[in-house]
Amino acid sequence: MKIKTTGREDLQNFLDKSGYFKMSILKHYPLIVFVERNQIIEVEIINSFEELINSAYPDETKVMSQWGGQWSSNFFKYTIGEVREYAKNYKEDDE
Secondary structure, X not given: OOOXXXXXOOHXXXXXXXXXXXXXXXXXXOEEEXXXXXXXXXXXXXXXXXXXXXXXXXXXXXXXXXXXXXOOEEEEEEEHHHHHHHHHHHHHHHO
C-alpha cells in the first residue's frame, strides 16, 4: 500500500522559522505520522519533534505538520529521516 501526501516540501525553512523544532510540546499543531501496518494506514499523532526523532519509526515514514499563520496556514510533508538529518545539522550548528 502506498501513502501519497501533498503539501509544501521546504522542510528546512519550516523548521528554521516556525520555532516548532525547539518546542517541548506542540499543543496546537501536532505532527501527523502515517504508518502502514498489515495493509492498513494508521494515522498517529506525535506531540514533539524530539519524540518523533527518538521514535522507532523507520526513516521513510511519512509525516505532515501545519504551520499556522495569521491569514492562512500551510501544511508541510516530509519523512522522519529528513527530520533526523536536520536534527544532526541543528545540533552541530548549535554548538
